Amino acid sequence: MSSEQTPPDGQNTVTRRRLLLGVPLLGGAGICGVAFWKMLAGMQTGSFNPHDINAPVTGRPVPDFTLPDQTPGTGFATADLKTLTKPVLINFFASWCIPCIAEMEALLALQKQLPIWGVAYKDKPENAAGLLKHAGNPYARIGSDRDGRVAIDWGVSGVPESFLIAPGGMIVWHSAAGLDSPEVRDSLKNALKAVSG
Amino acid sequence: MSPELGRFALALACVFALAQAILPVLGARRRDRRLMALAPGLALGQLIALVASFLCLVNAAVTNDFSVANILENSSVTKPLLYKITGVWGNHEGSILLWALILGICGAAVAAFGRNLPSALRARVIGVLGGVAAGFELFCLTTSDPFDRVWPAPLDGQGMNPLLQDPGLAFHPPILYTGYVGFAVPFAFAIAALMEGRVDAAWGRWVRPWAVAAWCFLTCGIALGSWWSYYVLGWGGYWFWDPVENASLIPWLSGTALMHSAIVVEKREALKIWTVLLAIGTFSFSLSGTFLVRSGILNSVHAFAQDPARGIFILALLGLVIGGSLALFAWRAPSLTSGGLFAPVSREGSLVLNNILLCSICAVVLTGTMYPPFMSLLFGKTISVGKPFFDAATIPLAIPLFTFMGFGPMLPWKRAQLWPVLRRLWVAALATLAAFAVTVIGLSGVLPILCATMAVWIIGSSLTDIAGRLALFRVSFSQSIQRAKSLPRSAFGAALAHIGVGVSVLGLAVMSQAQHKIVEVHVGQKEELAGYEWTLTDVRTVPGPNYMAMVATIEIHHNGHLVTVMHPSKRSFNAQNQTTTEVSIHTNGLADLYGVIGDKHGPDSNPTYVLRLHYNPLAPWMWFGALIMAMGGALSLSDRRMRVGAPRRAPAPDVVAAE
Numbered sequence: 087m088s089s090e091q092t093p094p095d096g097q098n099t100v101t102r103r104r105l106l107l108g109v110p111l112l113g114g115a116g117i118c119g120v121a122f123w124k125m126l127a128g129m130q131t132g133s134f135n136p137h138d139i140n141a142p143v144t145g146r147p148v149p150d151f152t153l154p155d156q157t158p159g160t161g162f163a164t165a166d167l168k169t170l171t172k173p174v175l176i177n178f179f180a181s182w183c184i185p186c187i188a189e190m191e192a193l194l195a196l197q198k199q200l201p202i203w204g205v206a207y208k209d210k211p212e213n214a215a216g217l218l219k220h221a222g223n224p225y226a227r228i229g230s231d232r233d234g235r236v237a238i239d240w241g242v243s244g245v246p247e248s249f250l251i252a253p254g255g256m257i258v259w260h261s262a263a264g265l266d267s268p269e270v271r272d273s274l275k276n277a278l279k280a281v282s283g
Numbered sequence: 284m285s286p287e288l289g290r291f292a293l294a295l296a297c298v299f300a301l302a303q304a305i306l307p308v309l310g311a312r313r314r315d316r317r318l319m320a321l322a323p324g325l326a327l328g329q330l331i332a333l334v335a336s337f338l339c340l341v342n343a344a345v346t347n348d349f350s351v352a353n354i355l356e357n358s359s360v361t362k363p364l365l366y367k368i369t370g371v372w373g374n375h376e377g378s379i380l381l382w383a384l385i386l387g388i389c390g391a392a393v394a395a396f397g398r399n400l401p402s403a404l405r406a407r408v409i410g411v412l413g414g415v416a417a418g419f420e421l422f423c424l425t426t427s428d429p430f431d432r433v434w435p436a437p438l439d440g441q442g443m444n445p446l447l448q449d450p451g452l453a454f455h456p457p458i459l460y461t462g463y464v465g466f467a468v469p470f471a472f473a474i475a476a477l478m479e480g481r482v483d484a485a486w487g488r489w490v491r492p493w494a495v496a497a498w499c500f501l502t503c504g505i506a507l508g509s510w511w512s513y514y515v516l517g518w519g520g521y522w523f524w525d526p527v528e529n530a531s532l533i534p535w536l537s538g539t540a541l542m543h544s545a546i547v548v549e550k551r552e553a554l555k556i557w558t559v560l561l562a563i564g565t566f567s568f569s570l571s572g573t574f575l576v577r578s579g580i581l582n583s584v585h586a587f588a589q590d591p592a593r594g595i596f597i598l599a600l601l602g603l604v605i606g607g608s609l610a611l612f613a614w615r616a617p618s619l620t621s622g623g624l625f626a627p628v629s630r631e632g633s634l635v636l637n638n639i640l641l642c643s644i645c646a647v648v649l650t651g652t653m654y655p656p657f658m659s660l661l662f663g664k665t666i667s668v669g670k671p672f673f674d675a676a677t678i679p680l681a682i683p684l685f686t687f688m689g690f691g692p693m694l695p696w697k698r699a700q701l702w703p704v705l706r707r708l709w710v711a712a713l714a715t716l717a718a719f720a721v722t723v724i725g726l727s728g729v730l731p732i733l734c735a736t737m738a739v740w741i742i743g744s745s746l747t748d749i750a751g752r753l754a755l756f757r758v759s760f761s762q763s764i765q766r767a768k769s770l771p772r773s774a775f776g777a778a779l780a781h782i783g784v785g786v787s788v789l790g791l792a793v794m795s796q797a798q799h800k801i802v803e804v805h806v807g808q809k810e811e812l813a814g815y816e817w818t819l820t821d822v823r824t825v826p827g828p829n830y831m832a833m834v835a836t837i838e839i840h841h842n843g844h845l846v847t848v849m850h851p852s853k854r855s856f857n858a859q860n861q862t863t864t865e866v867s868i869h870t871n872g873l874a875d876l877y878g879v880i881g882d883k884h885g886p887d888s889n890p891t892y893v894l895r896l897h898y899n900p901l902a903p904w905m906w907f908g909a910l911i912m913a914m915g916g917a918l919s920l921s922d923r924r925m926r927v928g929a930p931r932r933a934p935a936p937d938v939v940a941a942e
Contacts, residue, residue, distance in 0.1 A: 100617050108613025115609055120601050125580050125660055126594045134660060 153229025289339025301412025459504030465497025487548030530577025552622025613800030633691030656942030711743030776919025
């Protein structure tokens with residue numbers, strides 16, 4: 087190669103400088119290249135989807151979260167769901183949400199067969215408490231998700247939304263529609279049967 | 284002008300490009316003058332073939348040839364002629380063809396304007412451009428052929444997204460692409476210099492105009508895109524830190540750094556290795572941006588037809604271009620001899636600081652953009668990085684940049700004293716202090732106050748710099764005019780571009796105080812916003828050529844005087860089952876009044892309408908500043924020294940690289 091340009095302090099310095107420049111640059115570019123290639127390959131097989139909102143809909147364990155108490159119930163966290171011995175229905179609701187209020191009657195009927203834990207979504211604690219006072223309280227435990235961050239991890243797109251949690255903390259069923267619809271209730275019953283065996 | 288002819292011309296261009304990539308470079312290596320002399324002819328041949336190919340596609344669009352899949356999917360008989368032409372590059376296949384065409388123009392421009400380059404350097408630069416062009420033309424031919432036919436041909440096409448039928452967006456892609464692709468020329472110069480193993484002042488002087496030109500186009504392209512989203516999307520925003528926007532901002536930042544470091548190479552023969560790396564990096568960022576967007580890896584609101592198979596082709600192309608150039612860089616750069624020494628406080632020192640800060644901002648934007656896909660790949664977590672991160676991470680880096688922008692251009696080369704320079708800036712410092720006092724009262728938030736203050740500092744010190752060079756107020760006015768005539772235009776250009784930055788930053792800072800409200804009103808109802816009284820006086824339905832429009836009339840009064848009557852509308856396109864909002868903007872130069880009409884609610888007898896009203900102070904300044912920046916760049920391009928005064932190279936022991 088370019089013998090004229092070699093500095094007088096010898097070939098060793100040039101080699102060292104080449105490594106100094108080459109290893110980080112090419113290494114960085116190489117890592118990015120491999121990562122991009124993996125992403126593309128994953129997109130073709132469906133295992134990598136950048137447009138996925140990654141909601142733990144069904145077949146995934148519950149996300150990590152802790153919810154503070156919401157009167158009149160006590161809050162709960164991931165650990166409570168992971169140590170379940172019986173299935174539980176998680177229901178996201180809000181006092182400002184008309185379909186949630188419409189759903190309350192169905193929830194009150196359902197709670198006799200299946201414990202329901204509620205999450206007050208983006209709601210003022212006093213308003214949520216007021217709703218449960220008027221409409222009745224179907225929830226065994228209630229957590230308050232004041233800023234809606236826990237709902238993001240659950241992939242909630244709007245209230246009401248319900249998740250059936252199997253013992254061990256796996257989400258086995260999910261509905262973005264209210265439980266006042268008989269079709270949704272039937273679907274939940276089937277899922278419950280499958281869990282209970 | 285059949286589509287097959289277009290495809291043939293594209294294939295021909297690809298053959299020309301391959302020949303252009305191989306023969307002149309081989310000639311430069313063997314010092315064969317005949318092979319080197321082929322370069323301009325091949326570049327011109329490639330350009331002619333590309334123009335022919337592009338015209339075939341335009342012809343197919345204009346004559347409604349719906350047997351061409353690309354035209355079928357993006358055009359229809361009722362589309363206005365302007366959008367039939369501009370729609371050619373409004374889709375993936377056509378835009379890649381436009382990329383190749385612009386690259387071809389760049390190659391031919393180097394051939395035409397580079398007559399005074401040493402023949403070996405010119406042959407290599409044109410050769411590298413040919414190699415890149417060949418890659419893109421192959422990509423176009425193999426995975427995104429714009430000339431694919433469908434049979435049987437339907438009677439009408441599927442039409443174009445009505446949002447894209449807008450003059451601002453029609454010319455946004457060519458300008459933006461010219462910016463992206465323009466950085467291929469500094470890239471080619473960098474590769475050629477590495478092949479030769481020689482970077483000197485003359486090289487810096489040849490590279491700089493190309494970098495400045497590309498930068499001007501990229502600046503205009505980004506501003507135009509931002510302006511389009513402001514007045515078309517109708518939610519009052521102008522920059523969303525969307526990956527596609529970031530993909531254009533990243534090369535802009537590194538290109539700005541390149542433009543500045545090339546000055547140091549030209550004047551002082553220092554920072555050579557760094558400048559070569561920046562030239563490689565800037566073009567690599569342009570290419571990767573395209574790749575990330577087109578392959579669908581980055582989740583963006585800008586929907587391109589996304590296809591992972593295409594992604595693999597571009598990834599291979601990227602690997603070849605970026606990997607190859609970095610390998611060459613690592614191999615050859617250490618043997619580049621380093622040039623002039625300088626003290627930390629000097630013009631060079633301030634330009635180094637400029638580069639460090641610009642590259643840090645660039646790294647922050649890059650990290651924020653790439654973080655979500657990497658998190659998703661490595662940890663399976665989906666996150667999004669948005670405005671809070673970018674604001675918090677970039678503005679603290681931008682504020683020192685703005686500070687040094689003020690006095691950096693006034694520092695002498697090699698070694699400088701800070702105090703005498705600062706003393707000359709007392710007027711600008713006073714103006715800055717006054718601005719600080721005003722903004723503390725007028726604006727809320729620490730960052731907007733700091734940014735607005737620094738903007739005044741940039742404008743003030745740039746004006747002081749020019750006034751100092753002209754010796755305004757110290758000598759007679761006619762003498763100052765004389766001085767202005769002898770002062771190089773690039774000095775005016777630099778000051779103008781810096782003033783442009785100040786104007787933009789001021790616009791951005793004050794725009795952060797924008798007010799808006801969303802109201803549901805009956806006809807005749809009054810609303811109050813920012814001291815203006817907005818009254819919805821009328822809503823009527825007006826048919827358009829291929830849509831129905833709901834047009835509102837809003838009267839705006841201020842202190843009892845009628846300011847303006849605006850007519851925002853909402854268009855429903857039946858063909859695409861899509862609605863668009865036509866924003867109405869009234870500007871007085873200092874603030875925009877911005878009205879949007881939304882949905883109609885309630886019974887037809889007594890309906891209510893959702894209105895979105897914005898008061899955007901200094902909004903036009905953001906884009907006006909970008910225009911000033913580009914004008915500054917253009918002014919410095921018109922400098923005689925940049926155009927013709929390229930120096931002859933000092934006789935080199937070996938211009939052509941040794942074997």
